[in-house]
Amino acid sequence: MLDNQHLNWLLPLVGIMIILSGLGNVSAWIIGPTKGILIAAQDGNLPTSWSYTNQHKVPVTILLPQGMIFTGLCSVLILMPSIESGYWVLTAMTAQMGLATKHFICHRAKTATKISTSAVPSKYLAAKLACGLSLAWG
Numbered sequence: 001m002l003d004n005q006h007l008n009w010l011l012p013l014v015g016i017m018i019i020l021s022g023l024g025n026v027s028a029w030i031i032g033p034t035k036g037i038l039i040a041a042q043d044g045n046l047p048t049s050w051s052y053t054n055q056h057k058v059p060v061t062i063l064l065p066q067g068m069i070f071t072g073l074c075s076v077l078i079l080m081p082s083i084e085s086g087y088w089v090l091t092a093m094t095a096q097m098g099l100a101t102k103h104f105i106c107h108r109a110k111t112a113t114k115i116s117t118s119a120v121p122s123k124y125l126a127a128k129l130a131c132g133l134s135l136a137w138g
Contacts, residue, residue: 030070034062 038059041050052061073090080086 026070030063030066034059034066037062 037046038051038053040046041048041062050059050061052059054060073093076089076093077083077086080089
């Protein structure tokens with residue numbers, strides 16, 4: 001593509017930019033959920049061992065298992081016959097994990113609401129509709 005425009009000299013620069021954007025994307029995906037889990041643990045919604053931070057305020061007990069899982073998922077790229085198939089598998093796994101997370105959160109919210117208001121007749125049509133639409137449209 002760059003050969004037709006006589007811009008082959010841009011290829012290393014574009015490659016470096018793609019690598020840097022990938023690293024930025026990975027760091028956002030890793031630290032974002034970790035901070036949310038840390039706050040939930042500090043609020044007492046998760047085991048207190050998850051709220052441990054080191055002297056730099058890094059949640060080590062959350063990042064270590066997350067790093068192991070991430071390393072395992074990235075090893076898919078090494079085990080696949082081509083980069084394209086590994087990328088496709090990682091993309092599909094990301095979509096499935098996102099859908100599974102939404103399903104778990106909706107189911108947990110429905111169960112908690114049903115338990116806390118067991119004596120009240122169910123009038124949560126809007127919540128059921130929102131949960132169903134979220135699961136259907138991803």
